[in-house]
Amino acid sequence: MTNSAPIGLFDSGIGGTSIWKEIHTLLPNENTIYLADSKNAPYGQKSKEEIISLSKKNTEFLLNQNAKLIVVACNTATTNAIKELRASYDVPFIGIEPAIKPAANNSETHTIGILATKGTLSSELFNQNVLNYPNTKIVEQVGYGLVQLIEEGKMISNEMTVLLKKYLEPMVDANIDYLVLGCSHYPYLIPQIKKILPKHIRIIDSGEAVARQTKNILSEKNLLSEEKNCNQIFYTNFNPTVLKSILKNKYPVIEKDF
Numbered sequence: 001m002t003n004s005a006p007i008g009l010f011d012s013g014i015g016g017t018s019i020w021k022e023i024h025t026l027l028p029n030e031n032t033i034y035l036a037d038s039k040n041a042p043y044g045q046k047s048k049e050e051i052i053s054l055s056k057k058n059t060e061f062l063l064n065q066n067a068k069l070i071v072v073a074c075n076t077a078t079t080n081a082i083k084e085l086r087a088s089y090d091v092p093f094i095g096i097e098p099a100i101k102p103a104a105n106n107s108e109t110h111t112i113g114i115l116a117t118k119g120t121l122s123s124e125l126f127n128q129n130v131l132n133y134p135n136t137k138i139v140e141q142v143g144y145g146l147v148q149l150i151e152e153g154k155m156i157s158n159e160m161t162v163l164l165k166k167y168l169e170p171m172v173d174a175n176i177d178y179l180v181l182g183c184s185h186y187p188y189l190i191p192q193i194k195k196i197l198p199k200h201i202r203i204i205d206s207g208e209a210v211a212r213q214t215k216n217i218l219s220e221k222n223l224l225s226e227e228k229n230c231n232q233i234f235y236t237n238f239n240p241t242v243l244k245s246i247l248k249n250k251y252p253v254i255e256k257d258f
Contacts, residue, residue, distance in 0.1 A: 001068045003225045006031035006233075007214065008067030010058035013041035013151045014236075014243050015185025016073025019096060022207035023071065023214050024232065030218075030225045033065050034073075035258075036236040036243055042147040043076040044117025044183070051119060055081035059089055061235075061258050068223050071214060072096065075116060075182050075206075079123035092217050098182035099204045100129055104136040106202075107178050111137040113171035116182025118142045126182075139174045141167045143183060150185050153242045160192065168196050181205040188246070 007030050009020050020034050035058050037043075043051050055077045062070055069092045072078045072085070078095030085093050098120065103112040120126055121140050130138055149160050171179065179201055181187060187205045194203070218224045234253045236243050244253050 001223065003068075003223055004031060004227050005066050005068035005223075006033045006231070007069050007071065007218075008033050008035070008062030008065065009071040009073045010035040010037065010055075010062060010077070011074040011184055012043040012054075012076065013038040013147065013185065014246050015147065015150065015183060015188070016071075017243070017246050018184050018187040018205070019071060019073040019207050019210050022211035026211040026215055027218075027224075029227050029230060031227060031231045032233070033062060033067060034232075034234045035061060036234065037258075038151055038236050038238040038243070041151050042117060043074060044119040044142075044147065046119065048080045048123075051077055051080040052084050055085055056088065057258070059085055063089065063091065067091065069094065069214065069218060071210065073184050073210075075184060076119035076123075079120050079125040083125075092221065094210060094213050094217060096184060096206045096210050097129065098126065098180045099206050099209065100133060100138070100180060103178035103180050103202075103204050104133040104138075107136060109175045109177045110135060111139065111174055111176050112178040112180060113139045113141065113168075113174070113176040114180045114182050115141050115143050115167060115186060117147065118144075120182050137174070139171050139176055141171065143167060143186065146189065147183065147185050150188060151239075151242060153245065155188055156192070160189070164189065164192055164196055168193065172198060172201070176201060178202050178204060
């Protein structure tokens with residue numbers, strides 16, 4: 001494996017680009033390949049077996065592109081499939097989970113909210129993590145419909161506003177002082193979420209932590225790149241328009257059936 005080999009990332013759609021942006025900011029000399037499995041989005045409503053199967057398919061696509069490390073830029077895929085991925089493939093994997101720890105450790109009301117997909121909130125890994133914080137009230141909310149709207153290019157829409165208010169206002173009433181975003185699509189909704197939440201409620205997502213972990217693992221394995229002319233390549237298997245828009249048309253987006 002060469003240092004110039006790319007970092008591979010996959011998600012059920014465009015949401016994982018929020019993770020990619022953090023990694024690219026921290027590691028600008030790395031080549032990256034991003035895979036948006038938008039044809040099968042959202043993963044959050046699928047069975048564990050389906051999620052594992054899709055995650056393996058995505059992994060094999062990235063390994064065929066010579067990925068030196070794979071970021072599972074999807075909470076649902078991480079919480080349901082990363083154990084199987086690590087057992088099946090000889091490549092470092094980095095997952096993304098809801099950042100309960102910093103929220104629970106810093107909460108003054110001892111009440112935090114988690115907005116995530118059904119697949120994440122019902123996963124064994126997530127529920128094991130919750131048990132580590134018996135003194136914190138955790139208000140869980142499935143973000144039904146949010147990923148679909150983002151994937152359809154309706155990020156800023158009346159439908160989105162209605163759903164966000166429906167999901168967030170009960171959390172405010174429950175006296176949360178931290179909101180954890182448990183889906184890589186959701187950071188794109190932060191400007192809208194801030195309009196709904198009182199100013200004292202802090203919003204946490206996992207992007208920066210995943211980027212730091214990516215750097216740490218590459219450094220440990222002496223795989224950090226010093227390339228100056230890097231390639232950032234994006235693949236999608238459905239409707240490249242929204243992905244191009246998210247990337248502000250700065251990078252090539254290849255539509256490919258996989």
